[in-house]
Amino acid sequence: MQIFTKILLRSKMYSNEISSTRRHRCLQYLKTLRNFQNDGLYTVYLGETHISENLITGDIFCSIVKSKSPSEGLTLIHAGGVRGWVPWKYRVFFQSREQWTSPKNVGIKEELFKELCHVLSKSYGKCTVVIKPKQWVISFGLKHHTDDSSEILLQKPEVIQNVPLQSSSTIQIANISCCPKIAQSYGHELLYFPPSYPHLSPLESAWSSLKWAIIKHRKDYTDTAFPNISDYQCIRLKALIENSIEGVTPYKWKTAFGRVKKWENRYLYS
Incomplete structure (x- = not known):
């Protein structure tokens, strides 16, 4: 019994230590x-979401059979602020290859982020670009891959932010290379989102609304490919995604930001 009690106490102390560390990082993020x-x-929040194949097709059986292949589907990358989606063309990737690629900037990861920074400067002036940590890969000469986002935020956000310009540090969100040096060259700041606090990002609400719109309207964008064979259907995927993105209106963004603001004030002033 005493051994069991000691294990429980150690577990509780370790849990409290982790919780305290995460809270400290969260407060650092909020203050910055x-x-x-x-x-x-x-x-501006820059993020990505996975749109599974069965979400688009509505094939539940297919999702059960392919449950061991979570990579099936698309990765959507976009950014938004309190006024709504930023006027930057969203990106859709299928198995690391961009769908509907424009002739320029093909295969150049840094160019995509430069393009976003340019659009932000033109539309809003100086911006803070917030990125979610579990979508990062950090490189210091040699690439260090980690799924544990707690390893990323060992330093203060403002310390990580001011990475020396001669450093080869690069942050990659999916197929886009987001570098502090590039952001600062346009007058922006790159801020790293604290782990374990997804409710502090309005993007979570945006992704949820977008996926519900896909579920709700997918039949409107599905056509029979062959008149006499109902099993073969064509989904106008680009139109479906565009409609779903437009469904996340500025009003929904404002509502999401209102909820985030309440949480921020709760953590800062409680």
């Missing part, structure tokens, strides 16, 4: 974000 906002920087 508020400082940037007070300096007049417009906050």
Whole structure:
């Protein structure tokens, strides 16, 4: 019994230590974000979401059979702020290859982020670009792959942010290379989202609304490929995704930001 009690106490102490560390990182993030906002920087969240094949087709049996292949489907990358989606063309990737690629910037990962930074400068001026940590790969000369986002935020956000320009540090979100040096060259700041606090990102609400729109309207974008064979159907995927993105209106963004703001104030002032 005493051994069992000691194990429980150690487990509780370890849990409290982790919780305290995460809370400390969260507060660092929030204070840095508020400082940037007070300096007049417009906050933009850049993120990605996985759209599974069965979500588009509605084939439940297919999703059960292919449950061991979570990579099936598309990866959608977009960015948004309190005013709505930023006026930057969203990106859709299928198995690491971009769908509907424009002739320019093909295969150049840094160019995509440069394009976003340029659009942000033109539309909003100086911005804070917030990225979710579990979508990162950090490289310092040799690439270090990790699924544990807690390893990423060992330093203060403002310390990581000011990576020396001569450093080869690069942050990659899916198929886009997001580098602090590139962001700062356009007058922006790259801020790293704290782990274990997804409710502090309005993108989570945006992705949820987008996926519900896909489920709700997918039949409207499905046509019979061959008149006499109902099993073969064609899904106008690009139109479906565009419609779903447009469904996340500025009003929905404002509502999502309102919820995030309440959580931020709760953590900062409680």
